[in-house]
Amino acid sequence: MSYRTELRSLDSLASHLPFALDETERVNEAYSRYVAHPGPADARLVDLWTYCYIRRYFLIKFLRETAFRSSELEQVVERTYRKVESRRHQLERLDKYAQWVSVICRNTYVNFVSRRRTVTPLESVPHPAVEMPDVELDVDAGAVFLALTAAIGRLPGFLQPTARMRYVENLSYEEIARITGKRVPTIRAYVHKICARFRKDQGLSAWADRYL
Protein backbone atom coordinates (compact mmCIF):
# COMPACT_ATOMS: atom_id res chain seq x y z
CA MET A 1 0.00 0.00 0.00
CA SER A 2 1.33 3.37 -0.96
CA TYR A 3 2.05 6.16 1.49
CA ARG A 4 -0.55 8.31 -0.25
CA THR A 5 -3.22 5.66 0.31
CA GLU A 6 -2.33 5.50 4.00
CA LEU A 7 -2.97 9.21 4.29
CA ARG A 8 -6.16 9.39 2.29
CA SER A 9 -8.05 6.30 3.40
CA LEU A 10 -11.03 6.00 5.73
CA ASP A 11 -8.91 5.89 8.88
CA SER A 12 -7.34 9.27 8.15
CA LEU A 13 -10.74 10.77 7.35
CA ALA A 14 -12.35 9.30 10.48
CA SER A 15 -9.48 10.66 12.58
CA HIS A 16 -10.92 14.16 12.02
CA LEU A 17 -13.98 13.19 14.06
CA PRO A 18 -14.02 14.09 17.77
CA PHE A 19 -15.54 10.69 18.60
CA ALA A 20 -15.41 7.11 17.37
CA LEU A 21 -17.72 5.94 14.60
CA ASP A 22 -19.49 3.55 16.99
CA GLU A 23 -20.26 6.16 19.65
CA THR A 24 -23.83 6.48 18.51
CA GLU A 25 -25.02 8.46 21.52
CA ARG A 26 -22.56 11.25 20.77
CA VAL A 27 -23.48 11.12 17.10
CA ASN A 28 -27.15 11.51 17.97
CA GLU A 29 -26.33 14.41 20.28
CA ALA A 30 -24.38 16.11 17.49
CA TYR A 31 -27.24 15.61 15.06
CA SER A 32 -29.82 16.95 17.53
CA ARG A 33 -27.70 20.07 18.02
CA TYR A 34 -27.33 20.47 14.29
CA VAL A 35 -31.11 20.33 13.78
CA ALA A 36 -31.81 22.68 16.70
CA HIS A 37 -29.25 25.26 15.56
CA PRO A 38 -28.07 24.55 12.02
CA GLY A 39 -24.59 25.86 11.39
CA PRO A 40 -21.71 25.02 9.08
CA ALA A 41 -19.57 23.45 11.83
CA ASP A 42 -22.32 21.09 12.95
CA ALA A 43 -23.30 20.31 9.38
CA ARG A 44 -19.73 19.34 8.56
CA LEU A 45 -19.47 17.14 11.64
CA VAL A 46 -22.73 15.32 10.90
CA ASP A 47 -21.86 14.90 7.23
CA LEU A 48 -18.39 13.63 8.02
CA TRP A 49 -19.68 11.01 10.45
CA THR A 50 -22.40 10.02 7.98
CA TYR A 51 -19.91 9.56 5.17
CA CYS A 52 -17.44 7.63 7.33
CA TYR A 53 -20.15 5.35 8.71
CA ILE A 54 -21.60 4.61 5.26
CA ARG A 55 -18.19 3.99 3.81
CA ARG A 56 -17.21 1.67 6.66
CA TYR A 57 -20.52 -0.17 6.34
CA PHE A 58 -19.92 -0.94 2.70
CA LEU A 59 -16.23 -1.68 3.22
CA ILE A 60 -17.23 -4.43 5.63
CA LYS A 61 -19.85 -5.75 3.22
CA PHE A 62 -17.43 -5.66 0.29
CA LEU A 63 -14.78 -7.41 2.35
CA ARG A 64 -17.15 -10.24 3.15
CA GLU A 65 -18.39 -10.60 -0.42
CA THR A 66 -15.45 -11.00 -2.78
CA ALA A 67 -17.65 -10.89 -5.90
CA PHE A 68 -18.17 -7.13 -5.49
CA ARG A 69 -15.82 -4.89 -7.45
CA SER A 70 -14.01 -1.96 -5.88
CA SER A 71 -15.41 0.34 -8.59
CA GLU A 72 -18.90 -0.39 -7.28
CA LEU A 73 -17.96 0.81 -3.81
CA GLU A 74 -17.81 4.47 -4.82
CA GLN A 75 -21.24 4.31 -6.48
CA VAL A 76 -23.04 2.60 -3.64
CA VAL A 77 -21.45 4.83 -0.98
CA GLU A 78 -22.44 7.95 -2.90
CA ARG A 79 -25.97 6.66 -3.54
CA THR A 80 -26.48 5.92 0.15
CA TYR A 81 -25.02 9.27 1.21
CA ARG A 82 -27.37 11.13 -1.14
CA LYS A 83 -30.31 9.12 0.18
CA VAL A 84 -29.46 10.01 3.78
CA GLU A 85 -28.86 13.64 2.91
CA SER A 86 -32.17 14.04 1.13
CA ARG A 87 -34.36 12.21 3.65
CA ARG A 88 -32.97 13.01 7.07
CA HIS A 89 -35.13 16.10 7.46
CA GLN A 90 -38.11 13.69 7.67
CA LEU A 91 -36.61 11.98 10.70
CA GLU A 92 -38.82 12.52 13.76
CA ARG A 93 -36.64 10.99 16.47
CA LEU A 94 -33.45 13.03 16.37
CA ASP A 95 -31.94 10.85 19.09
CA LYS A 96 -31.95 7.89 16.69
CA TYR A 97 -30.09 9.39 13.75
CA ALA A 98 -27.21 6.90 13.87
CA GLN A 99 -29.61 3.95 13.99
CA TRP A 100 -31.63 5.43 11.14
CA VAL A 101 -28.52 5.80 8.96
CA SER A 102 -27.77 2.15 9.68
CA VAL A 103 -31.24 1.19 8.42
CA ILE A 104 -30.75 3.25 5.24
CA CYS A 105 -27.44 1.48 4.65
CA ARG A 106 -29.08 -1.88 5.15
CA ASN A 107 -31.93 -1.15 2.72
CA THR A 108 -29.56 0.25 0.11
CA TYR A 109 -27.35 -2.79 0.45
CA VAL A 110 -30.31 -5.14 0.02
CA ASN A 111 -31.29 -3.25 -3.14
CA PHE A 112 -27.72 -3.26 -4.35
CA VAL A 113 -27.41 -7.02 -3.93
CA SER A 114 -30.80 -7.89 -5.36
CA ARG A 115 -30.49 -5.62 -8.42
CA ARG A 116 -26.91 -6.40 -9.19
CA ARG A 117 -26.41 -8.40 -12.34
CA THR A 118 -24.46 -11.54 -11.58
CA VAL A 119 -23.77 -14.74 -13.42
CA THR A 120 -25.07 -17.37 -11.05
CA PRO A 121 -24.71 -21.11 -11.61
CA LEU A 122 -28.01 -22.94 -11.39
CA GLU A 123 -26.91 -25.10 -8.50
CA SER A 124 -25.90 -22.18 -6.31
CA VAL A 125 -28.02 -21.11 -3.37
CA PRO A 126 -29.79 -17.72 -3.29
CA HIS A 127 -27.71 -14.84 -1.97
CA PRO A 128 -28.06 -14.82 1.79
CA ALA A 129 -27.63 -11.06 2.04
CA VAL A 130 -31.17 -10.46 0.78
CA GLU A 131 -32.58 -12.00 3.95
CA MET A 132 -30.88 -9.87 6.50
CA PRO A 133 -31.60 -9.46 10.20
CA ASP A 134 -32.82 -6.10 11.50
CA VAL A 135 -29.63 -5.34 13.36
CA GLU A 136 -26.64 -6.31 11.28
CA LEU A 137 -24.17 -7.43 13.85
CA ASP A 138 -21.41 -7.90 11.28
CA VAL A 139 -21.36 -4.07 10.99
CA ASP A 140 -22.98 -2.71 14.15
CA ALA A 141 -21.58 -5.18 16.67
CA GLY A 142 -19.23 -2.52 18.01
CA ALA A 143 -21.92 0.12 18.36
CA VAL A 144 -24.31 -2.23 20.15
CA PHE A 145 -21.54 -3.47 22.42
CA LEU A 146 -20.51 0.10 23.27
CA ALA A 147 -24.16 0.99 23.96
CA LEU A 148 -24.24 -1.88 26.47
CA THR A 149 -20.98 -0.90 28.18
CA ALA A 150 -22.10 2.74 28.32
CA ALA A 151 -25.39 1.66 29.92
CA ILE A 152 -23.45 -0.40 32.46
CA GLY A 153 -21.28 2.63 33.18
CA ARG A 154 -24.41 4.63 34.00
CA LEU A 155 -25.60 2.09 36.59
CA PRO A 156 -24.99 2.69 40.31
CA GLY A 157 -21.59 1.43 41.39
CA PHE A 158 -22.87 -1.57 43.32
CA LEU A 159 -24.70 -2.93 40.26
CA GLN A 160 -21.92 -2.49 37.73
CA PRO A 161 -19.81 -5.60 38.52
CA THR A 162 -22.89 -7.83 38.42
CA ALA A 163 -24.06 -6.27 35.15
CA ARG A 164 -20.63 -6.73 33.60
CA MET A 165 -20.37 -10.35 34.68
CA ARG A 166 -23.92 -11.15 33.59
CA TYR A 167 -24.19 -9.31 30.28
CA VAL A 168 -20.60 -8.98 29.09
CA GLU A 169 -18.98 -12.12 30.44
CA ASN A 170 -22.22 -14.16 30.28
CA LEU A 171 -21.71 -15.76 33.71
CA SER A 172 -24.48 -17.63 35.52
CA TYR A 173 -26.07 -16.41 38.75
CA GLU A 174 -24.18 -19.06 40.69
CA GLU A 175 -20.82 -18.03 39.22
CA ILE A 176 -21.47 -14.36 39.93
CA ALA A 177 -22.52 -15.22 43.49
CA ARG A 178 -19.30 -17.21 43.99
CA ILE A 179 -17.10 -14.40 42.63
CA THR A 180 -18.81 -11.57 44.50
CA GLY A 181 -19.40 -13.54 47.72
CA LYS A 182 -23.11 -12.71 47.70
CA ARG A 183 -26.10 -15.02 47.82
CA VAL A 184 -27.79 -16.14 44.60
CA PRO A 185 -31.12 -14.45 45.51
CA THR A 186 -29.20 -11.21 46.01
CA ILE A 187 -27.69 -11.55 42.55
CA ARG A 188 -31.14 -12.24 41.11
CA ALA A 189 -32.44 -9.07 42.78
CA TYR A 190 -29.48 -7.11 41.38
CA VAL A 191 -30.14 -8.42 37.87
CA HIS A 192 -33.79 -7.44 38.21
CA LYS A 193 -32.72 -3.89 39.16
CA ILE A 194 -30.25 -3.82 36.27
CA CYS A 195 -32.92 -4.84 33.75
CA ALA A 196 -35.29 -2.20 35.10
CA ARG A 197 -32.63 0.46 34.57
CA PHE A 198 -31.68 -0.90 31.16
CA ARG A 199 -35.30 -0.56 30.04
CA LYS A 200 -35.08 3.17 30.75
CA ASP A 201 -31.67 3.63 29.15
CA GLN A 202 -31.97 5.76 26.03
CA GLY A 203 -28.77 4.44 24.44
CA LEU A 204 -29.95 0.84 24.66
CA SER A 205 -33.56 1.53 23.73
CA ALA A 206 -32.41 3.29 20.54
CA TRP A 207 -31.01 -0.08 19.44
CA ALA A 208 -33.69 -2.25 21.07
CA ASP A 209 -36.37 -0.52 19.00
CA ARG A 210 -34.84 -2.16 15.95
CA TYR A 211 -35.99 -5.52 17.30
CA LEU A 212 -39.64 -4.49 17.62
Place this chain on the structure above:
Amino acid sequence: MKLSDSMPIALWNAVRRGAMPFRRRRALRALLVDARHPLEPDNDDRLMAFWAVLARTGLRDHQGELLDAGRRFARRMQRDPQRRAAWTHMRLRLDALEGALDAHAHFERISGHRIEPGETVTNRPAARHHVRSRNLRSPARRALPRRGMLATLAVWLVLFTWTNTTAPDPFAFEPVGQSGYAWEQVGERTRGATPLPAGGGTVTYAAALEHARSARYTWLGLFPSYDATVLGEARDMMALAIEQADGGYSVPEQAYRTLDIIDGLLAQGAR
Protein backbone atom coordinates in the same frame (compact mmCIF):
# COMPACT_ATOMS: atom_id res chain seq x y z
CA MET B 1 -72.89 -2.68 16.78
CA LYS B 2 -72.21 -2.62 13.09
CA LEU B 3 -68.98 -4.20 12.01
CA SER B 4 -66.86 -2.21 9.63
CA ASP B 5 -63.81 -3.06 7.58
CA SER B 6 -61.58 -0.92 9.77
CA MET B 7 -62.52 -2.71 12.99
CA PRO B 8 -60.16 -5.65 12.71
CA ILE B 9 -57.29 -3.23 12.03
CA ALA B 10 -58.26 -1.07 15.01
CA LEU B 11 -58.56 -4.16 17.16
CA TRP B 12 -55.20 -5.40 15.97
CA ASN B 13 -53.61 -2.03 16.71
CA ALA B 14 -55.11 -2.02 20.20
CA VAL B 15 -53.74 -5.50 20.85
CA ARG B 16 -50.36 -4.42 19.57
CA ARG B 17 -50.35 -1.37 21.81
CA GLY B 18 -51.31 -3.52 24.78
CA ALA B 19 -48.55 -5.98 24.00
CA MET B 20 -45.94 -3.25 23.54
CA PRO B 21 -44.36 -3.49 27.02
CA PHE B 22 -43.90 -7.24 26.53
CA ARG B 23 -42.47 -6.71 23.07
CA ARG B 24 -40.10 -4.08 24.41
CA ARG B 25 -38.90 -6.45 27.09
CA ARG B 26 -38.38 -9.16 24.51
CA ALA B 27 -36.53 -6.71 22.26
CA LEU B 28 -34.24 -5.66 25.10
CA ARG B 29 -33.55 -9.29 25.97
CA ALA B 30 -32.61 -9.98 22.35
CA LEU B 31 -30.38 -6.91 22.28
CA LEU B 32 -28.57 -7.92 25.47
CA VAL B 33 -27.82 -11.31 23.94
CA ASP B 34 -26.61 -9.72 20.70
CA ALA B 35 -24.57 -7.05 22.46
CA ARG B 36 -21.92 -9.57 23.46
CA HIS B 37 -21.64 -10.75 19.87
CA PRO B 38 -18.01 -9.55 19.49
CA LEU B 39 -16.96 -11.66 22.50
CA GLU B 40 -18.35 -14.96 21.24
CA PRO B 41 -15.69 -17.14 19.59
CA ASP B 42 -18.39 -18.67 17.35
CA ASN B 43 -18.80 -15.31 15.61
CA ASP B 44 -15.14 -14.83 14.72
CA ASP B 45 -15.55 -15.76 11.07
CA ARG B 46 -18.60 -13.56 10.69
CA LEU B 47 -16.89 -10.61 12.36
CA MET B 48 -13.49 -10.90 10.72
CA ALA B 49 -14.27 -8.12 8.22
CA PHE B 50 -15.58 -5.96 11.07
CA TRP B 51 -12.39 -6.42 13.06
CA ALA B 52 -10.22 -5.83 9.97
CA VAL B 53 -11.88 -2.46 9.28
CA LEU B 54 -11.94 -1.54 12.95
CA ALA B 55 -8.24 -2.30 13.29
CA ARG B 56 -7.64 0.01 10.34
CA THR B 57 -9.85 2.88 11.46
CA GLY B 58 -8.37 2.60 14.92
CA LEU B 59 -9.85 2.10 18.36
CA ARG B 60 -9.81 5.09 20.62
CA ASP B 61 -9.33 5.23 24.35
CA HIS B 62 -13.03 5.48 25.09
CA GLN B 63 -13.59 2.20 23.28
CA GLY B 64 -11.56 0.35 25.90
CA GLU B 65 -14.13 -2.42 26.31
CA LEU B 66 -14.23 -3.02 22.57
CA LEU B 67 -10.45 -2.92 22.49
CA ASP B 68 -10.42 -5.77 25.00
CA ALA B 69 -12.83 -7.77 22.82
CA GLY B 70 -10.54 -7.11 19.84
CA ARG B 71 -7.54 -8.42 21.79
CA ARG B 72 -9.46 -11.58 22.63
CA PHE B 73 -10.28 -12.02 18.93
CA ALA B 74 -6.60 -11.49 17.98
CA ARG B 75 -5.48 -14.14 20.51
CA ARG B 76 -8.00 -16.66 19.18
CA MET B 77 -6.94 -15.91 15.61
CA GLN B 78 -3.26 -16.36 16.41
CA ARG B 79 -3.99 -19.90 17.58
CA ASP B 80 -5.74 -20.84 14.32
CA PRO B 81 -3.51 -20.90 11.18
CA GLN B 82 -6.52 -21.10 8.85
CA ARG B 83 -8.04 -17.99 10.34
CA ARG B 84 -4.67 -16.25 10.24
CA ALA B 85 -4.46 -16.85 6.49
CA ALA B 86 -8.01 -15.58 6.02
CA TRP B 87 -7.10 -12.49 8.05
CA THR B 88 -4.08 -11.76 5.86
CA HIS B 89 -6.20 -12.17 2.74
CA MET B 90 -8.83 -9.83 4.16
CA ARG B 91 -6.27 -7.15 4.98
CA LEU B 92 -4.94 -7.29 1.43
CA ARG B 93 -8.45 -6.93 0.01
CA LEU B 94 -9.08 -4.02 2.35
CA ASP B 95 -5.93 -2.33 1.06
CA ALA B 96 -7.13 -2.82 -2.51
CA LEU B 97 -10.60 -1.44 -1.78
CA GLU B 98 -9.25 1.54 0.14
CA GLY B 99 -6.58 2.25 -2.47
CA ALA B 100 -9.18 2.39 -5.24
CA LEU B 101 -11.12 5.28 -3.71
CA ASP B 102 -9.62 8.37 -2.09
CA ALA B 103 -11.81 8.89 0.97
CA HIS B 104 -10.95 12.60 1.45
CA ALA B 105 -11.54 13.56 -2.16
CA HIS B 106 -14.72 11.51 -2.35
CA PHE B 107 -16.14 13.04 0.82
CA GLU B 108 -15.27 16.58 -0.26
CA ARG B 109 -16.77 16.02 -3.67
CA ILE B 110 -20.14 14.64 -2.56
CA SER B 111 -20.60 16.75 0.58
CA GLY B 112 -19.12 20.08 -0.55
CA HIS B 113 -17.18 20.39 2.74
CA ARG B 114 -13.46 20.86 2.97
CA ILE B 115 -11.28 19.17 5.57
CA GLU B 116 -7.81 20.52 6.22
CA PRO B 117 -5.03 18.06 7.09
CA GLY B 118 -4.67 17.59 10.84
CA GLU B 119 -7.91 19.42 11.59
CA THR B 120 -10.40 17.98 14.08
CA VAL B 121 -13.97 18.61 13.08
CA THR B 122 -15.81 19.65 16.20
CA ASN B 123 -19.24 20.93 16.85
CA ARG B 124 -19.97 24.13 18.76
CA PRO B 125 -19.85 23.99 22.54
CA ALA B 126 -22.87 22.28 24.01
CA ALA B 127 -23.47 25.14 26.45
CA ARG B 128 -24.56 27.41 23.63
CA HIS B 129 -27.38 25.11 22.67
CA HIS B 130 -30.67 24.36 24.29
CA VAL B 131 -31.76 21.12 22.74
CA ARG B 132 -35.00 19.81 24.15
CA SER B 133 -34.35 16.13 24.47
CA ARG B 134 -34.21 14.33 27.75
CA ASN B 135 -31.69 11.80 26.57
CA LEU B 136 -29.16 14.42 25.54
CA ARG B 137 -26.52 14.58 28.19
CA SER B 138 -23.29 16.38 27.57
CA PRO B 139 -20.14 14.32 28.17
CA ALA B 140 -19.02 16.90 30.74
CA ARG B 141 -22.17 16.34 32.76
CA ARG B 142 -21.84 12.58 32.47
CA ALA B 143 -18.35 12.85 33.90
CA LEU B 144 -19.49 14.86 36.89
CA PRO B 145 -16.88 14.30 39.62
CA ARG B 146 -19.00 12.39 42.10
CA ARG B 147 -16.02 11.79 44.36
CA GLY B 148 -15.37 15.53 44.54
CA MET B 149 -18.98 16.12 45.58
CA LEU B 150 -18.75 13.46 48.27
CA ALA B 151 -15.47 14.93 49.56
CA THR B 152 -17.04 18.41 49.73
CA LEU B 153 -20.01 16.99 51.62
CA ALA B 154 -17.70 15.20 54.06
CA VAL B 155 -15.70 18.40 54.71
CA TRP B 156 -18.92 20.34 55.27
CA LEU B 157 -20.18 17.66 57.68
CA VAL B 158 -16.95 17.81 59.70
CA LEU B 159 -17.02 21.62 59.85
CA PHE B 160 -20.72 21.62 60.76
CA THR B 161 -20.11 19.17 63.60
CA TRP B 162 -17.11 21.17 64.77
CA THR B 163 -19.08 24.45 64.67
CA ASN B 164 -22.00 23.02 66.61
CA THR B 165 -19.70 21.45 69.16
CA THR B 166 -17.49 24.47 69.80
CA ALA B 167 -20.09 27.21 69.28
CA PRO B 168 -23.61 25.79 69.64
CA ASP B 169 -26.69 27.93 69.32
CA PRO B 170 -26.90 29.52 72.81
CA PHE B 171 -30.67 30.02 72.51
CA ALA B 172 -31.37 26.41 71.64
CA PHE B 173 -31.96 25.32 75.23
CA GLU B 174 -34.83 23.09 76.18
CA PRO B 175 -37.87 25.24 76.87
CA VAL B 176 -39.32 24.85 80.33
CA GLY B 177 -43.01 24.25 80.59
CA GLN B 178 -45.26 26.69 82.37
CA SER B 179 -48.66 25.38 83.35
CA GLY B 180 -47.99 22.41 81.14
CA TYR B 181 -47.09 24.47 78.06
CA ALA B 182 -43.76 25.23 76.52
CA TRP B 183 -42.39 28.56 77.59
CA GLU B 184 -42.20 29.79 74.03
CA GLN B 185 -45.86 29.04 73.50
CA VAL B 186 -47.11 31.06 76.41
CA GLY B 187 -49.74 33.53 75.31
CA GLU B 188 -50.63 31.71 72.11
CA ARG B 189 -54.03 30.26 71.45
CA THR B 190 -54.47 26.54 71.61
CA ARG B 191 -56.57 24.32 69.36
CA GLY B 192 -59.48 24.51 71.78
CA ALA B 193 -59.44 28.31 71.59
CA THR B 194 -58.72 28.49 75.29
CA PRO B 195 -56.34 31.36 75.86
CA LEU B 196 -53.24 30.43 77.76
CA PRO B 197 -52.28 32.58 80.71
CA ALA B 198 -51.13 35.73 79.06
CA GLY B 199 -50.07 37.45 82.16
CA GLY B 200 -47.60 40.32 82.20
CA GLY B 201 -44.79 39.88 79.79
CA THR B 202 -45.39 36.28 78.72
CA VAL B 203 -45.96 37.18 75.10
CA THR B 204 -42.93 39.42 75.18
CA TYR B 205 -40.75 36.58 76.49
CA ALA B 206 -41.46 34.59 73.37
CA ALA B 207 -41.04 37.63 71.12
CA ALA B 208 -37.78 38.61 72.82
CA LEU B 209 -36.40 35.09 72.54
CA GLU B 210 -37.42 34.89 68.89
CA HIS B 211 -35.75 38.25 68.25
CA ALA B 212 -32.59 37.12 70.02
CA ARG B 213 -32.49 33.95 67.89
CA SER B 214 -32.83 36.02 64.72
CA ALA B 215 -29.60 37.83 65.62
CA ARG B 216 -27.61 34.67 64.90
CA TYR B 217 -26.74 34.02 61.32
CA THR B 218 -24.48 31.41 59.68
CA TRP B 219 -23.13 30.50 56.27
CA LEU B 220 -24.40 27.00 55.39
CA GLY B 221 -24.65 26.28 59.10
CA LEU B 222 -21.00 27.27 59.59
CA PHE B 223 -19.17 30.23 61.10
CA PRO B 224 -21.93 31.66 63.35
CA SER B 225 -21.97 35.37 64.10
CA TYR B 226 -24.39 37.75 65.86
CA ASP B 227 -25.90 41.09 65.02
CA ALA B 228 -25.21 43.38 67.99
CA THR B 229 -28.11 45.74 67.15
CA VAL B 230 -30.65 42.91 67.09
CA LEU B 231 -29.17 41.48 70.28
CA GLY B 232 -29.52 44.86 71.98
CA GLU B 233 -33.15 45.10 70.91
CA ALA B 234 -33.81 41.56 72.16
CA ARG B 235 -32.21 42.43 75.50
CA ASP B 236 -34.44 45.48 75.90
CA MET B 237 -37.52 43.42 75.03
CA MET B 238 -36.64 40.73 77.54
CA ALA B 239 -35.90 43.27 80.28
CA LEU B 240 -39.26 44.90 79.63
CA ALA B 241 -41.01 41.52 79.77
CA ILE B 242 -39.44 40.74 83.16
CA GLU B 243 -40.34 44.17 84.45
CA GLN B 244 -43.97 43.89 83.36
CA ALA B 245 -44.41 40.32 84.62
CA ASP B 246 -47.67 39.67 86.39
CA GLY B 247 -47.19 38.80 90.00
CA GLY B 248 -49.44 35.74 89.58
CA TYR B 249 -46.88 34.02 87.40
CA SER B 250 -43.27 33.48 88.18
CA VAL B 251 -40.75 34.79 85.71
CA PRO B 252 -39.27 31.80 83.85
CA GLU B 253 -35.63 31.24 84.66
CA GLN B 254 -34.90 31.14 80.92
CA ALA B 255 -35.69 34.85 80.78
CA TYR B 256 -32.73 35.59 83.06
CA ARG B 257 -30.58 33.02 81.24
CA THR B 258 -31.39 34.69 77.93
CA LEU B 259 -30.39 38.04 79.34
CA ASP B 260 -27.07 36.56 80.55
CA ILE B 261 -26.43 34.99 77.16
CA ILE B 262 -27.18 38.21 75.31
CA ASP B 263 -24.91 40.15 77.67
CA GLY B 264 -22.18 37.59 77.16
CA LEU B 265 -22.45 37.81 73.39
CA LEU B 266 -22.43 41.60 73.45
CA ALA B 267 -19.40 41.51 75.72
CA GLN B 268 -17.63 39.19 73.22
CA GLY B 269 -18.04 41.91 70.66
CA ALA B 270 -20.91 40.79 68.49
CA ARG B 271 -20.93 43.04 65.46
